[in-house]
Structure formats: structure tokens, C-alpha cells
Amino acid sequence: GDSVTQMEGPVTLSEEAFLTINCTYTATGYPSLFWYVQYPGEGLQLLLKATKADDKGSNKGFEATYRKETTSFHLEKGSVQVSDSAVYFCALSDRRRAAGNKLTFGGGTRVLVKP
Amino acid sequence: DAGVIQSPRHEVTEMGQEVTLRCKPISGHNSLFWYRQTMMRGLELLIYFNNNVPIDDSGMPEDRFSAKMPNASFSTLKIQPSEPRDSAVYFCASSLRWGARETQYFGPGTRLLVL
Numbered sequence: 001g002d003s004v005t006q007m008e009g010p011v012t013l014s015e016e017a018f019l020t021i022n023c024t025y026t027a028t029g030y031p032s033l034f035w036y037v038q039y040p041g042e043g044l045q046l047l048l049k050a051t052k053a054d055d056k057g058s059n060k061g062f063e064a065t066y067r068k069e070t071t072s073f074h075l076e077k078g079s080v081q082v083s084d085s086a087v088y089f090c091a092l093s094d095r096r097r098a099a100g101n102k103l104t105f106g107g108g109t110r111v112l113v114k115p
Numbered sequence: 116d117a118g119v120i121q122s123p124r125h126e127v128t129e130m131g132q133e134v135t136l137r138c139k140p141i142s143g144h145n146s147l148f149w150y151r152q153t154m155m156r157g158l159e160l161l162i163y164f165n166n167n168v169p170i171d172d173s174g175m176p177e178d179r180f181s182a183k184m185p186n187a188s189f190s191t192l193k194i195q196p197s198e199p200r201d202s203a204v205y206f207c208a209s210s211l212r213w214g215a216r217e218t219q220y221f222g223p224g225t226r227l228l229v230l
Contacts, residue, residue, distance in 0.1 A: 032215045043119070043206055043221035044158075051216045089158065095215035101146065102171065103219060105158045 002027045006090045006106035013080055013113050021075040021109045023064075023090035031092040033057075033066055033073040034103070038087045047075075047088070080113045087111070117141070119222035121207050127228045133195040136225045139188055140209030148219060149182055149192050150206040158206075164190065165213045197229045 006023045013019060025031065032051040036044040048057030053068035064075045073090060090106040120139040128134055140147050148163040162172040167184045175182070179198070184190040194201055204226050208219040 034218075036221075041223075043223050044208075044219075045221065046218045049216075049218065093215040093217075101210055101213060101215050101217045101219065102160065102163060103148075107157045 002031070002092060002094055002104045004090050004092055004104055004106035006088075006109050008107070009087075009110035011109060011111045013111070015082055015113055015115050016079045017113075019075075019077045019080045019084070019111065021088055021090075021111070023073045023075065023106060025071050025073065025090075025092050027071075027092055027094050029094040031094045033064070034091045034093070035062070035064055035073070035075050036089045036091060036105075038089065038108070040086070044089060080111075082113045082115055085111060085113045119207055119209055119220055121205075121222040121225050123225060124223065125226045125228075127230065128197055129230050130198055131196045132229075133193065134197045134201075134227060134229075136192040136194075136205050136207075136227070138190045138192070138207030138222060140190070140207070141211075141220055142188065144209035144211050144220070145187065146210040146213050146217070146219075147184060147190050148208040148210075149190070150208065150221075151203045152206060152224070153203045161192070197227075199229045202227055202229050 003026045034049045035047040037047045038044045048059040050057040050066035056065045087108045091103045122137045149161040161174045162182045164184045182192045204224045206224045208221045210217040
């Protein structure tokens with residue numbers, strides 16, 4: 001079945017540091033890939049997405065590139081802020097599945113940015 | 116624009132009691148999802164609907180859980196009888212259309228504690 005693996009946290013960084021969160025996936029079809037972010041006490045919200053190979057999703061200074069050859073979708077930000085402290089989830093939905101936009105999530109990575 | 120609305124935001128109940136969680140999706144969205152989030156198991160998809168019809172309820176943990184979507188603007192998740200292991204944050208999400216590229220919009224969640 002489909003699965004998403006992402007690096008375990010917590011990841012602790014200083015402000016303005018470079019952030020990378022690794023995400024790899026297994027899917028029987030040709031998935032769309034997503035990064036969702038969850039701020040404390042809130043629901044998840046979409047950060048960015050990519051729907052085909054070599055697409056780059058970007059938002060709020062975050063980027064991730066869909067790499068079909070390595071089945072990866074790593075999240076990066078060049079200079080983090082304290083406000084980026086949150087839990088980040090990598091997810092996929094498989095277009096070949098009759099399940100449509102059923103999302104498979106990774107375990108989440110908690111990021112803490114210190115001033 | 117109102118997002119996904121969930122009620123109650125917090126629920127504390129005693130073991131054996133019936134619990135009903137409510138969700139109002141974003142107007143015009145035709146897919147709805149119920150998730151459960153715990154520290155031990157992460158995010159789990161419980162059930163999802165398309166055009167008010169349940170598509171897949173294989174994630175519902177057992178017969179004590181049931182979900183309905185009587186119309187396009189309302190869904191309930193019921194637990195009867197509740198048990199302490201049901202304590203979790205329950206999220207509702209909706210998407211505009213059925214499809215793997217669609218973004219899911221999450222509500223703020225209901226934090227359930229069963230004593």
C-alpha cells in the first residue's frame with residue numbers, strides 16, 4: 001500500500017538557519033504530493049503541493065520538488081523564523097486509486113525555531 | 116470566507132457515554148473527511164464522503180464509531196459507547212472536488228477526553 005516516511009523530530013534550529021525536512025514515499029500509482037503544516041492548537045493547513053514529476057511547490061519561503069526518480073519530496077526553507085515553529089506533515093494522494101483524494105500522511109516532524 | 120467549522124472544540128465525557136462531534140464543511144465543497152490524531156498513532160483517516168455518500172469507512176476503528184452526512188453542509192461522527200482510548204483530537208476536512216490534486220481544508224479540531 002501507499003506510505004510516507006519523514007524524518008523524526010524534533011528539529012531545533014536557530015532563527016535564520018536553513019531547514020530541510022526529508023520525505024520519501026511509496027505508491028503504486030502516480031501520486032500528488034503535499035506538505036501540510038500544523039501550528040499549535042490548530043488544524044492542518046496546506047503549505048504547498050506538486051502534482052507531477054519535477055514540479056516545484058513553493059509558499060511562504062518554503063520549497064519542495066517532486067523527485068520521481070528518488071521518490072522524494074523534501075521540504076526546504078533558506079531562513080527560518082520563530083513563527084515557523086510547527087509540525088510539518090508530508091502526504092500523498094494516488095491519482096490511480098479509486099479513492100480519489102484520500103491522503104496518506106507521514107508521521108509529522110516537529111520544528112522548533114529559537115530566537 | 117468561513118472555513119470548516121467543528122463543534123464542540125473541547126469535550127470531556129465519562130466512559131460509556133455517547134459523544135457526537137459535528138462538522139460543517141466549506142460551502143460548495145463536495146468531499147468530506149474525518150481524521151483522528153493521537154501521539155501514538157499520528158493522523159488516521161476514519162471515513163470519507165463524496166457528495167454525501169460514504170466512500171470508504173475502513174478506517175473506523177470499530178462498531179462503536181459511526182458517521183453520517185445527511186446533507187452537503189453537515190456531518191456527524193458519533194462514538195457510542197465512548198472509551199478512554201478514544202481520547203484524541205478529531206479533525207474534519209473538506210475539499211472542493213473529488214480528485215488527487217485537490218487540497219483538503221481542515222477544521223480546528225475537537226479535542227475529546229474520555230475519563
